[in-house]
Amino acid sequence: MSHGWVGMSKTGARKGSRGMARAVAVAMTCGCIAGLSGCTFLIPSRAEVAPKEVLVRVTTPAVSTEGVLAVALDDANAPLGMNDAKGDLTGYLTDVAYALGQRLGVSVEFVTDETPSDMASSSDADLYIGAASDSDADKVTVVGSVLHDAPALFAKGAASAPIDSSVLAGATVGVQSSSAAQDILTACGVDAEQKTFSNANELFEALDAGEVDYVACDSAIGGYLSRAYPDISFAGALDEPDSFGIALRSTNDDLQEKITEVLDELQADGTLDAVYRSWFGGLPVDLSDMLLDGITTSAERKQQEEQRRAQEEAQDEDQGADDTDSNGSATLEDPAVDSEAEAL
Template sequence: MVDGLKSRLARAAAGVAALALAFGLGGCSLATPSLDEAVDETPAQAIADSELVQAGTLTVALDTSDAPQVITGTDGELVGYDIDVATALAENMGLKVSFVNATSPSSALEGGEADIYLGATASDESDDISTEGEVLQNATAIFGINTGSTSAASTTVSASDLTSARVGVQDGSASQEALARVNVVASSTYSNVNECFEALAAGEVDYVACDATAGGYLARSYEGVFFAGTISSSTSYGIAYLSSSSDLADEVNNALDALATDGTLDAIHQVWYGPVPLSLSNEVISGVTLSTDESASDDESASSDGEPTITEDINSLD
């Protein structure tokens, strides 16, 4: 990993520490793999300029409104998990990186605006668009909080625990629907995920149900918050290419494999999503049974209600 990404991760981790101090959360910690022993080197360019939209540059399309995967700072700079993953991919390939905003792969790739689209799902595939690799998983998750007098064993949560607990959720969200599918009725509803976590920290609810990435992002700022598991099928997000760009796809996939193998991907994930594991496939809470058609219904719910609604509050966290 080269200096550029290490510097970005250090700034992100420092931002979390500063936030904890600002809110009086001195006990909040962010455990991330050490980057000090990473080898600093500049790899040779892995792909010919003729395969790229811009010479010497990996041009990455992504949805810049998809917080917290991408967050626009007050200075206009893009930060977030997707930004750091794209930067790491480019650096591994010996390339610079640039970003363009796009809500779907087709417009950016078919229009020649970008080389890849980061954050694609299988539903984005077509005759002209291929999706490969996995950079992120997401699902409806449950978060709890431990106080100083609470045993660490309480981080183990079952479906029966949820039915008798006070659970907070964003009103009208896909997470509220996911709770209903596992026969849990939220005791309190809020207008956004930020308010859910404020209620959790204040002791107004025992658990929060929300999008795993949004919850993991916010959990970093509250002492004692833990990830309990998921209550829905996980959705996989990968990288989309033009189907004709097979050489580029091969090189990007090689770079992604390298990041997964050397721990870089996990390090970036821990910086941005704290306690949430990189893979959610085996994190379903005990006693929760997922229906066979749940993945399709989750995708439809997420697109229809925009869950989770991330207000400007989440942008102020870093």
């Protein structure tokens, strides 16, 4: 009996201690709520906060203005660059530019009335973000890759991208009228019924409502819009992707080196991927291996067309040679006939 009493006493003591502690905590909380005079929140003064050390990694003349990276981009290419409802510049490429500037230790200012080729002349910008990697502009070098873009297919439900093009036989694919995606879909040999819409927003509304089985559109636009539809997913690319990077003056070796270095860092530590995901959701970053099985690409069709033309030219040359031989043999016989006629 005594052991049982001790046990109860200890148990009661533990419960009492917990109850007292809880009561004290509640009382203190109530006291803080009732009047902040009983609780002190220590907020360090501005003087007590050590300023964050910023490492400036690029200076003039690599950049035109000390402490500023002037970035040119297309502000009419949503969702890469656009103006929001307040008129402020926003978009995936603007966020990438801000990440570059932060890592370089400089602020970012945007220039929106220039093209990649303008970088070769008296441009107001230090670089152009979103330039095609195969840009052949004189005196301009494109470094890195910040985006893959291609005509793409999106489906309702989970799609194991890339899907096989054979599943599109008899399916209805929504396309924007007179769009590049519509042209590609027609050219690549996909046997599907097309239903046209006036814009990309209508495409995804129709796909979500079940009016079409798939939609074909630009991959970046599709990835951006599909974030609002949990059941819509990327199904594959309809053509080889284009790669877009950063264009700089070919003579600006210092800035080229710094931008390449920083881009590598942003990719390695996941910063670039985080920015990408915030704009394009589950769209794959690298679309190189996302081509739908069983379709022909633009490059393949171009090669086939060149081969066809070469064959036609060869046939024309052979036909011309045959005609020459035929005409030549007739010409050789005519003098003999004329000589015999003269002898008679």
